[in-house]
Amino acid sequence: xxxxxxxxxxxxxxxxxxxxxxxxxxxxxxxxxxxxxxxxxxxxxxxxxxxxxxxxxxxxxxxxxxxxxxxxxxxxxxxxxxxxxxxxxxxxxxxxxxxxxxxxxxxxxxxxxxxxxxxxxxxxxxxxxxxxxxxxxxxxxxxxxxxxxxxxxxxxxxxxxxxxxxxxxxxxxxxxxxxxxxxxxxxxxxxxxxxxxxxxxxxxxxxxxxxxxxxxxxxxxxxxxxxxxxxxxxxxxxxxxxxxxxxxxxxxxxxxxxxxxxxxxxxxxxxxxxxxxxxxxxxxxxxxxxxxxxxxxxxxxxxxxxxxxxxxxxxxxxxxxxxxxxxxxxxxxxxxxxxx
Amino acid sequence: xxxxxxxxxxxxxxxxxxxxxxxxxxxxxxxxxxxxxxxxxxxxxxxxxxxxxxxxxxxxxxxxxxxxxxxxxxxxxxxxxxxxxxxxxxxxxxxxxxxxxxxxxxxxxxxxxxxxxxxxxxxxxxxxxxxxxxxxxxxxxxxxxxxxxxxxxxxxxxxxxxxxxxxxxxxxxxxxxxxxxxxxxxxxxxxxxxxxxxxxxxxxxxxxxxxxxxxxxxxxxxxxxxxxxxxxxxxxxxxxxxxxxxxxxxxxxxxxxxxxxxxxxxxxxxxxxxxxxxxxxxxxxxxxxxxxxxxxxxxxxxxxxxxxxxxxxxxxxxxxxxxxxxxxxxxxxxxxxxxx
Numbered sequence: 001x002x003x004x005x006x007x008x009x010x011x012x013x014x015x016x017x018x019x020x021x022x023x024x025x026x027x028x029x030x031x032x033x034x035x036x037x038x039x040x041x042x043x044x045x046x047x048x049x050x051x052x053x054x055x056x057x058x059x060x061x062x063x064x065x066x067x068x069x070x071x072x073x074x075x076x077x078x079x080x081x082x083x084x085x086x087x088x089x090x091x092x093x094x095x096x097x098x099x100x101x102x103x104x105x106x107x108x109x110x111x112x113x114x115x116x117x118x119x120x121x122x123x124x125x126x127x128x129x130x131x132x133x134x135x136x137x138x139x140x141x142x143x144x145x146x147x148x149x150x151x152x153x154x155x156x157x158x159x160x161x162x163x164x165x166x167x168x169x170x171x172x173x174x175x176x177x178x179x180x181x182x183x184x185x186x187x188x189x190x191x192x193x194x195x196x197x198x199x200x201x202x203x204x205x206x207x208x209x210x211x212x213x214x215x216x217x218x219x220x221x222x223x224x225x226x227x228x229x230x231x232x233x234x235x236x237x238x239x240x241x242x243x244x245x246x247x248x249x250x251x252x253x254x255x256x257x258x259x260x261x262x263x264x265x266x267x268x269x270x271x272x273x274x275x276x277x278x279x280x281x282x283x284x285x286x287x288x289x290x291x292x293x294x295x296x297x298x299x300x301x302x303x304x305x306x307x308x309x310x311x312x313x314x315x316x317x318x319x320x321x322x323x324x325x326x327x328x329x330x331x332x333x334x335x336x337x338x339x340x
Numbered sequence: 341x342x343x344x345x346x347x348x349x350x351x352x353x354x355x356x357x358x359x360x361x362x363x364x365x366x367x368x369x370x371x372x373x374x375x376x377x378x379x380x381x382x383x384x385x386x387x388x389x390x391x392x393x394x395x396x397x398x399x400x401x402x403x404x405x406x407x408x409x410x411x412x413x414x415x416x417x418x419x420x421x422x423x424x425x426x427x428x429x430x431x432x433x434x435x436x437x438x439x440x441x442x443x444x445x446x447x448x449x450x451x452x453x454x455x456x457x458x459x460x461x462x463x464x465x466x467x468x469x470x471x472x473x474x475x476x477x478x479x480x481x482x483x484x485x486x487x488x489x490x491x492x493x494x495x496x497x498x499x500x501x502x503x504x505x506x507x508x509x510x511x512x513x514x515x516x517x518x519x520x521x522x523x524x525x526x527x528x529x530x531x532x533x534x535x536x537x538x539x540x541x542x543x544x545x546x547x548x549x550x551x552x553x554x555x556x557x558x559x560x561x562x563x564x565x566x567x568x569x570x571x572x573x574x575x576x577x578x579x580x581x582x583x584x585x586x587x588x589x590x591x592x593x594x595x596x597x598x599x600x601x602x603x604x605x606x607x608x609x610x611x612x613x614x615x616x617x618x619x620x621x622x623x624x625x626x627x628x629x630x631x632x633x634x635x636x637x638x639x640x641x642x643x644x645x646x647x648x649x650x651x652x653x654x655x656x657x658x659x660x661x662x663x664x665x666x667x668x669x670x671x672x673x674x675x676x677x678x679x680x
Contacts, residue, residue: 138587193572216576217583232533235525236556243557247478
C-alpha cells in the first residue's frame, strides 16, 4: 500500500541562493523519494521555468504564486503585518489550511518563527516553541533543546524543552524511555546558574525520566538522550561544535597529506565534517512546539540542504511528532499549564 | 646574569594522586628548569622520603610541615575557619608573606579560591577573580575569561573579565593590542542574552580594543584574543571542547587503524588531544584578579600536569602579570571602581 505523500510547502524565495538552489534541491528530493510532494511558493513563471530546465515537470511539484518576500534585517513582526503576501507567510498558511504537512524556509529565521507562531500557534501548554535536535554525530541520539530559539529563559521553559525533546527522541529517534538532563557545570543538584537550579525541581517532579545535571563533555558521550538548556548557550555550543569540527577536519587534512592517498584524506575530512556539522548536514532545525511542522534553515543553504531537510520533514510527519507532543503535554506535567 | 628563581608553594596534599604524583611532577619540574624552586606543604617526613626516593635531595625543594588538608565536598568557607593548618591555607600564606611567588593546588577548587580570596584578596577594582586562559590549540592566542569561576554574573563582571583577559594576552602571550569580544549569538549589538546586551555598552566605553560580539565558531577561528563570558557557559564550553576532542581523537584513531603504522596513528591521536585538551595539558587555570598567583588544578592531575603548571606559573610571574593588571585597573575604566 502506498503511504500518503508528505506535502511540503517550500518558501522558494527564502535564502541566499533562492530560488535556484531551493528548486534544485526540491527537484532532487522529489526525484529521489516518491513520497515527497512539494508546493513552491514564489513567482510562478520563474519557478516553473527552472523546474522545466531541470527536467522536473513530471514530478509532484505544484506552485503558488507570489512576488513578495521577507528580507534579512526586517523586523519580523512588522513585516508580518505589512507583507501579507510574503512567500513565507503564504507557505505557512498552507500548513494552517491543511494543504501542506510542513513548511520549509531558508529565509530570515525571525520571519519563519513569527509566521509559524502567528498562523499555526504554539501548542497548549507550550509558551515558546524551541529549536532542537541531535547536533553531534559522535552522539547521534542526544537531542539538544533549545539550540537558539529562546534567549533568557525561565525555569518552566526548560521544562517545556524537556517535554519537547522527549517526544522528539521517542517519535523521531525511536528511543523508548529517553533520559533527560539539564546542562550544567557539575552533576550534583545545586550546581549551575540560577536558571538551572530553579528548573531542577520542576524536572524532578515532571514524571519525565530525569537523571539530573550533565556537563559539557557528557553531550558528546551520550549520557542522556535529551539535554535541556537556554537557547543562548545552545546556540553558542552548536556553532562552537561546527567551528571546532571544521578546524579539526582542516588540521587532519593537512596532517595526513602525503601519508595517505588524496582521495582517502578527503574522505576522512568529509566524514568528520558530517559528524560535527549535523545541523548543516540536516539542512536545518525544526521549530518544535507549534501546531504544525516548520523547518528553520540556514540562509546559506544550498540544494543538498534542501534534500536533507525534506528527509527530516518526512520523519517528523510520518512519526506523528505533533500529535504525540500534544498528547504528552495533555497527559503529563511537561507543559506549563500548572505554573503559577 | 641569573634570573631570580620562581618560588612555588605547592599544596602537596591536594589532588586525587597526592602526594606521590605531586612530588614526582615537582621533582621533574625542578630538574628540568633551574629557575624553579618549590616549597612542598604537607607531612614533611613523608614528602622528604619521597623526594629522596626520586633522587631529588639536591634540588631546590623545601618543606613546610602540616598534617591537615581540605577534603572534596567540605564547604570551603567553613573549612577555611576550622582548618587553619590545612595545606592549601599554609601554602597560600607563603604567597601572602612574600616567601613564595605563587601557589599551586590540585585540592578542592573551592578551597583554593577561598584561600586566595581570603588571604591574598582581590585587586582593587575587581569584585570577583576569574579563571581564564587559552583553551583550544587551534586558536592558541584566544583567551577565554571566565571559564568556570563565576556563575550568574553581572555586566560589570564581564568588564572585569575583559580587563583581566587583556592583561593576560599582553603580558603572557605578548600580544600588543588584544581584540576583545563578548561571546554571543550574533555579531550585531543587541544580539545576545540580557547579560551580554547590558555588558556591551560597558565594554564599548571601556577604552579596551572592543570589537563587539563573536559567536561560538569564532572562538576557534581566532577572531579575538580575549573572549568574555559568564563562567557557566565558559565551563560548559571548556568541557564540551575536551569531550569533543577526545571523541574526535578516538574516532580518528579507529578510522586510521590499519591505514597508517600504529605509531603514526598514536601520534595523530596524541596531537589532537593536546590541541583540544589545553587546560588538562597546561595542568590548570590561573585564578586571575587576586593579589598574587594561584593555580587551580584538576583533582585528577598527575605528574605531567604539575610539570606543565610550573611552566605556566613561571610565565605569569616573569611577565609581571599581577603588577600589569594592577596598573591597567588603576589607569583605565576596566575595573568596577566607577560603577554605581
